[in-house]
Amino acid sequence: MQRFRHWVLLIPGLACTLAPTGVLKAQTDLDSVTILLPARVFDAEAGSMRDDWAVIIKGDRIQAVGPAEQLGRSAGAVVIELPGATLLPGLIDAHSHVTLHPYDETPWADQVVRESLEERTIRAVAHARASLLSGFTLLRDLGAEGAGQADVSLRDAIAAGIVPGPRLLVASRAIVATGGYSPGPRGYAWNIDIPIAAQEATGTDEMRRAVREQIALGADWIKVYADTRSDLPAPTAEELEAIVDEASRTGRRVAAHASTPAGMRRAVLAGVATIEHGFHGTTEVFDLMAKHGVAFYPTLAAVAANEEYAGRFTPGEAPSARILQVLDVFRLARRAGVIIGLGSDVGVFDHGDSRIELDWMVRGGMSLTEALQAATIVNAEILGVDEQLGSITAGKLADLVAVAGNPTDDLSALRDVVLVMKGGHLVVQP
């Protein structure tokens, strides 16, 4: 995990939490003190629950955490009792699409070609709010999927306090090899201009240009499709290396969509930071990822959602063959010692349901505690924000969620959110 620590923090959502504009502006008084008294606190770094601990928040930061009777109560502090509840660090989903909504409502290609940019942006505002209310206080959003710069604008609007939502790290348009992605042109008349849901590029110069353009327009991360379908064009090793090099010179890192062992291998050797999906990963390629410290986001919940939409899986019933196959791959990654974070691909399914990914990771062999760590401290380390977020530690930003019950006994506790705080600002309160 140490290799992630030298990366520069490039997070408008962190820098501008108290930006003085908009209806939700600066509600965090820097001198205000709040004391939270839950039944237990999740210590993400230690991976254990601390019974009868309290947390003191001053302004936008955690001031102290420890046994309630030792911390005392300062005069004038607002005390919030949370009986029976567990207080966790704000949850993090490192693979989201705020501009997409469930494919059983509208198929992906129809969202890209039939919904206007305005509609998709308005939907994204509602999606961000739903995620925040469910206790997710940071999302890494991996591609606007044809919705222009909507993710960048939404990130900035949230940071400015104009609309509620999680902190966002965004990839903007994402990069794909020319001809490697959809909806167009395949399946449409050649003379009709159908949009492509990512920026196409060919050759190392165009790849570098795409990275530069996306950085200039506000991308925090660069996302590349290292493969899409085996019969479609994919970037070469040299093109991937050019992308990583161009991104790294501004302190940015690269997330690679890759499902085939060949695509995953090319991406890892090119120096990407994270592999998304990896549905056909092998022990050999996971060993390579572990060796290079490349993190894995298996997006299991999205697979389950797509299987449900195809009529092959009903939630609560036995997993389909496809789900069992990706769970087997997940086990291979764990056995190889790959760093695994929570990245659900939410947008394929309902925003606010990112917690479903934890259920599937547990089905794949993680302990409940490991799944909660993947959603908090592990994700914060992978994303390079662990000095500010990811655990309930004095000095970090006060991004917190309280749920009724104990999620290390039963993850369904995550459905029952009783408090959400972002940067010391109460979003949901009992």
Ligand SMILES: [Zn+2]
């Ligand atoms: Zn995705």
